[in-house]
Amino acid sequence: MIITNNPLVRSTYENAHGVLFVEGNYRDVLVQVRDLVHRRHHLITHPMMGSLKPNETPYRSVIVSDDPQKNVDVDSVLIIEEAILVFDRFIKTARSDRGTGSTEKMKEDFREIDLSLLGSALNK
Amino acid sequence: MKLEVGYIPIRDIRFGPESKVDNNVLYVNKRELSALILADEGIASVALDLARPGESVRITPVKDVIEPRVKVSGTGGIFPGWCAKVRTVGEGRTHVLKGAAVVTTGKVVGFQEGIIDMSGEGAQYTPFSKLNSLVLVIQPKEGTESHAYEKSLRLAGLKTAEYLGKLAEHLEPEEVHTYETLSVTEGIKKYPELPRVGYVLMLQSQGLLHDTYVYGVDAKQTLPTLIGPTELMDGAIVSGNCVSACDKNTTYHHLNNPVVEDLFSEHGKALNFTGLIITNENVYLADKERSSDRTAELCAYLGLDGVIISQEGFGNPDADLIMNCRKIEAKGIRTVIITDEYAGQDGASQSLADADAAADAVVTGGNANMVIHLPAMDRVIGSIDRVDHIAGGWSGSLKEDGTITAELQVITGATNELGFNTLSAR
Numbered sequence: 438m439i440i441t442n443n444p445l446v447r448s449t450y451e452n453a454h455g456v457l458f459v460e461g462n463y464r465d466v467l468v469q470v471r472d473l474v475h476r477r478h479h480l481i482t483h484p485m486m487g488s489l490k491p492n493e494t495p496y497r498s499v500i501v502s503d504d505p506q507k508n509v510d511v512d513s514v515l516i517i518e519e520a521i522l523v524f525d526r527f528i529k530t531a532r533s534d535r536g537t538g539s540t541e542k543m544k545e546d547f548r549e550i551d552l553s554l555l556g557s558a559l560n561k
Numbered sequence: 562m563k564l565e566v567g568y569i570p571i572r573d574i575r576f577g578p579e580s581k582v583d584n585n586v587l588y589v590n591k592r593e594l595s596a597l598i599l600a601d602e603g604i605a606s607v608a609l610d611l612a613r614p615g616e617s618v619r620i621t622p623v624k625d626v627i628e629p630r631v632k633v634s635g636t637g638g639i640f641p642g643w644c645a646k647v648r649t650v651g652e653g654r655t656h657v658l659k660g661a662a663v664v665t666t667g668k669v670v671g672f673q674e675g676i677i678d679m680s681g682e683g684a685q686y687t688p689f690s691k692l693n694s695l696v697l698v699i700q701p702k703e704g705t706e707s708h709a710y711e712k713s714l715r716l717a718g719l720k721t722a723e724y725l726g727k728l729a730e731h732l733e734p735e736e737v738h739t740y741e742t743l744s745v746t747e748g749i750k751k752y753p754e755l756p757r758v759g760y761v762l763m764l765q766s767q768g769l770l771h772d773t774y775v776y777g778v779d780a781k782q783t784l785p786t787l788i789g790p791t792e793l794m795d796g797a798i799v800s801g802n803c804v805s806a807c808d809k810n811t812t813y814h815h816l817n818n819p820v821v822e823d824l825f826s827e828h829g830k831a832l833n834f835t836g837l838i839i840t841n842e843n844v845y846l847a848d849k850e851r852s853s854d855r856t857a858e859l860c861a862y863l864g865l866d867g868v869i870i871s872q873e874g875f876g877n878p879d880a881d882l883i884m885n886c887r888k889i890e891a892k893g894i895r896t897v898i899i900t901d902e903y904a905g906q907d908g909a910s911q912s913l914a915d916a917d918a919a920a921d922a923v924v925t926g927g928n929a930n931m932v933i934h935l936p937a938m939d940r941v942i943g944s945i946d947r948v949d950h951i952a953g954g955w956s957g958s959l960k961e962d963g964t965i966t967a968e969l970q971v972i973t974g975a976t977n978e979l980g981f982n983t984l985s986a987r
Contacts (some may be wrong), residue, residue, distance in 0.1 A: 446969075485914060486844035486878035487767055488805035490903070493672075493952050516846075516880070523876075523914045526905075541673075546670035549707060553769035557781055558845040 439555070440473070441498035442466050446555055447540040454559070455503055463522050468495040471517045477505035480513035484520040487554045491524040495544065496551040500558060563741040564635070564791035565654045567734025571661040574611050574693035582728050583782035586630040587661050589695055589725070597724060598697065603705050603713040608698040610942045612664070613690050616679045617939035620952070624665045624711075625802050626689050626813040627718045628726035629658040632795060640796035642777020643716065644723045650795035656729040662692040662813060663725065665718040666943040667699045669711050669770060674951035675806035676935070676965075677972040683935045686975040688982060691814070696942045697721060708769055715801050718812070740791050740825050745835065745863065752833040752935040756866040759836045760790075760820055761856055761885055763803045765809065765873040772801040773810075773873075775839060781848070785840035785855040790821045798839070802873070805952065807929050807970040808901045808978050810873050819981050820869055820899070826838045836863050840885065841849035842878040849881050857888035871899040872978045875929075890919040901926035906968065926977050927984030929953070929970035937963030 438455040441447060442465065447458050459466045467484055474480060483501040485491070501513075539547065570585055577588035591609050598607045612618045631637045635653015664677065677689045684690035699717055701710040743751060764773040766781035773780045775788070775798055788797065798815040808972025821837065828834040840856045843849060860868055868889050872882040879900075886896050898920055902912030908928050930953075948959040953968035960966070969975050978985060 479912070480846055482844045483846055483849065483877035483880060485880075487771060488765070488802075488874040488876060488878075488954060490875065519914065526910055527903075543670075543672050546672060546707070550670065550769055553708075554767050554771065554844055557766075557768040557843070558848075 438503050439498055439500050440466055440470050443498050443551045444497040445552050446457050446498045449552060450559070463495060463497040464521070465492060466499060467517065467521050467524060470499045470501060471521060473501050474513045474517050475509065477507070477509050478502050479506050479510040480516055482555070482558045484517055485523065487550065489550065490527055492527045494547045494551065495539065496547050497553045498551055500555070562652045562789045562791055562960060564652055564794060565737065566738045566740065566794060567656045567658065568659040568736040569656060569729045569732050569734050571658050571693050574613065574661060574695060578612070580728060582658065582732060584920055587658060587693065587725065591856050594721060594724060595599070597720060598699070598717045601713050601716060603701055603709050604699055604717065605702045606700045607717070610696040610698065612679050612694045612696055612942060614679060614693070617937040618679040618942060619945065620664055620666060620677040620696055620942045621675060621945060621948070622634060622666055622673035622943055623669060623677055623806065624667060624669070624714050625718050625800055626811040626973070627663045627722040628813050628816050629663065629722045629729070630796065630816065631656050631726035631730045633730055639723055639726060640719045640799060642774065643719050647776050649792065650797055651789040651792035654733060655795055656726070656732065658725060658729050660693055661725065662689060662694045663718050663721045664689070664694045664696045665699065665714050666696060667710070667714050668944065669707050669714065669803060672951055673803065674971065677973050678935060678938065678972050681936045681938070682933060683972055686933070686969060686972045686984070688974055695725070711770060711801060715799070716751065719799065723906070739972065740794070742789050748833050748835055752829060755831070755833040757835040757864060758824065758867045758869070759831040759838060759860055759863055759865040760824060761838045761860070761868055761870040763870065763872050763878065763881060763885070764798070764839055764841050765878065767844050770803040774799045774801060780841045781843050783825065783841060785838055785852050785859060787836050787859065788839050789835045790825065793818055793821060799892050805874050805904055805970070806973045807975040808874060808926065810977070810979060811974065814974070814981055816976060819948060819979055820871055835865060842874065842881045844877065851883060853881065853884035857892055858883050860889050860894050861892040865894050867895045869897050869899065875903055876914055883915040883917045883920060887917050887919045897922040897924060899924045899926065899978050899980050901978050902928045903930055904928045906932050924980060925985055926980060926982060927969065929930055929968060929976045931969040932966065933969050937967040
């Protein structure tokens with residue numbers, strides 16, 4: 438299941454995979470993933486994929502297991518909690534406001550990069 | 562496997578009626594080279610420009626930097642899988658135009674990043690300010706999608722470096738360096754008392770603008786493997802990574818990997834440089850698990866005493882770095898990791914996105930969030946209009962007078978995680 442706030446990921450994959458679309462920002466996606474991880478979904482992709490820092494792109498897509506598993510995966514919990522901490526740290530300490538202040542053309546590019554990164558895991 | 566690398570020093574670069582190297586000056590025939598580049602149907606136009614050390618020139622957005630090289634003897638050719646057939650390289654003789662570089666620029670995406678200043682404060686932070694550079698400004702045909710444009714740019718850079726490198730084929734080098742890798746058993750017999758040290762080279766491999774290629778193969782499709790260190794010197798590894806300008810490894814870095822260089826120089830003295838393992842940094846968590854498992858197994862299989870691990874990028878590669886470190890240490894092999902830091906503009910925040918008690922020996926390439934001030938330059942090659950939007954820049958970074966206040970991460974190669982630079986911390 439793909440958790441995303443990227444409309445391009447939704448339109449590309451909604452017929453092939455489960456997509457949970459988040460009407461919100463990068464952090465809202467991470468929080469949604471965290472909630473699922475605590476409900477025994479396991480992380481499939483790393484929530485900090487790509488070299489774009491959290492304050493640099495408005496989009497985020499993460500894959501978790503379709504169904505809740507038998508147990509909570511401790512590694513998944515640690516990774517997603519850490520990702521949220523890193524996000525909060527970057528927003529607090531870095532002055533770059535690229536993510537939310539981007540032009541429409543740049544947002545289009547960010548959507549495409551996010552799709553490509555996710556695709557590198559899905560198209561294996 | 563033994564490779565001789567001959568240096569032909571280049572002290573100036575100029576355009577001329579004939580491409581040649583004469584008296585340590587590199588002359589480039591613009592027309593001939595442009596035709597070679599324009600043979601790619603995806604490219605609409607190419608502008609060639611020159612940038613020399615000390616000039617008031619700013620190059621941006623930089624995609625890749627490549628050193629011109631040629632194979633003089635031995636199997637294969639430079640950049641196997643791209644410019645030459647996929648034969649194993651790394652032995653015989655290779656000539657290098659030392660002091661010259663090909664720099665590719667082009668806006669693959671709107672926020673394309675990376676600055677090289679040839680003078681002023683910014684020049685101190687990038688090794689590329691010291692090179693006589695041929696800059697390719699490449700525009701794609703209308704409607705070319707980003708993946709295709711990235712590939713065209715990458716190939717144009719490689720083809721140009723190969724074209725220039727060939728000019729050195731019949732020249733007499735001023736310096737020749739010899740690098741020899743022994744087989745595992747030969748190494749043990751020859752240096753029984755020396756610690757066996759390996760190098761784990763992590764390659765960025767996550768998708769558009771985040772890829773690296775090994776003999777033409779996308780690194781994210783590979784399992785960790787052993788590769789001869791001299792194979793890197795012949796272009797077995799090529800960069801397609803354009804994100805995070807300060808800590809991406811350009812093709813130039815792969816050709817001149819300083820960890821490899823230092824391990825060779827200590828080989829037979831302080832240590833026995835036993836092997837080089839390349840591994841990837843994928844977004845899929847199962848890949849991270851699989852690749853770090855394989856890497857640790859290879860280290861144990863080689864009977865290593867110590868391993869140096871270098872990272873590329875930030876964020877989820879920190880997870881790969883720590884997994885590699887933890888699993889190799891768990892085999893009883895000591896590790897040193899090389900990374901860089903995003904510790905905030907005041908340097909006070911935690912610098913990596915992941916950590917582990919096993920990672921107790923760390924070398925840093927510097928703090929990418931450090932704020933720097935760049936003077937205006939007389940000339941800009943490429944386009945400057947996006948500086949406010951690139952990583953490390955912010956609204957107002959680019960002033961009307963052409964000066965820039967931004968974070969160090971805007972500079973190409975500034976906090977390189979191979980330790981190519983002089984920045985660090987204690």
